[in-house]
Amino acid sequence: MKDYLEFREEVCRYAKKMYQAGFVTGSAGNISLRVPDEDNRYVITPTSVPYETLTPEQVVVVDREGDLALDLDYGPSVETPMHLAVYQARADVNAVIHSHAVFSTVMAVLRKPIPPIVEELVVYVGDEVRVAEYASAGSDDLAKFAVQALRENAAILLANHGNLCVGKNLLKAFNLCALVEKAAHIYIECLQLGKFTLLPDEVVEAEKEMYKVMKNM
Ligand SMILES: [Zn+2]
Structure with missing residues (x-):
């Protein structure tokens, strides 16, 4: 029986x-x-295991329905439905990270998108960082609203909760989480100082096109 250990090691490392x-x-x-083979398997962090002590052997493997595909003592994350809904909707996505990074969460509590204020953001996100409609953590509605807000983009905020970043691999999804958090931080500082200027519309439009090209690279 396959143990998918190399993928579990990678998820553990990024966690x-x-x-x-x-x-x-x-x-x-x-x-x-997403495990890149025919079996439709997904490797995901377990529920309620602190990251500090997490080992690759504790990282779980689920099938398309979210049922455990390996006999382990640990259950999958409560947000498994949201991860699976993203994989279902987006064939281009192989990695999903959901975090509670502070500045992203401030924006999520304000329920305000992060606009195109810095170069790079739209190139990597595809647009402003939208806010998904509120639903409670772990619910099927949260999974549905996340996919609705994400559309073809790479990052969103989850109302009163945190952020969700997706990518071709975990390195891209992780770097995107860091970029979204930095942009949220900068935007909040700007809001406190008052007046600020968005990127010019034509730059934003050009960056959206760049995103479409880069998404599949
Ligand atoms: Zn969460």
């Missing part, structure tokens, strides 16, 4: 990176990876 970056506390947030 610790997310924790060390301060994007989550304890066992909050979750990370998953």
Whole structure:
């Protein structure tokens, strides 16, 4: 029986990176990876295991329905339905990171999108960072609203909750989480100082086109 250990090691490594970056506390947030074979398997962080002590052997494997595909003592993250809904909707996505990074969450509580204020953001996100409609953590509605807000983009905010970043691989999804958090931080500082200027419309439009090209690279 396959143990998918190399994928579980990768998810474990990025879960610790997310924790060390301060994007989550304890066992909050979750990370998953689509296994690139015919079996429709997904590797995802377990529920309620602190990242500090997480081992690759504790990272779980689920099938398309979210049922455990390996006999383990750990359950999958409560946000598994949201991860699976994204994979279902987006064939181009192989990695999903959901974090509670502070500045992203401030924007999520304000329920305000992060606009195109800095170069790069739209190139990597596809548009402003939209806010998904509110639904409680772990619910099927949250999964539905997340997919609706994400559309073809790479990052969204989850109302009163955190952010969701997707990509071709975990490195891209993780770097995107860091970029979204930095943009949220800059935007909040700008809001406090008052007047600020968005990028020119033609730049934003050109960056949207760049995103479409880069998305599949
Ligand atoms: Zn969460």
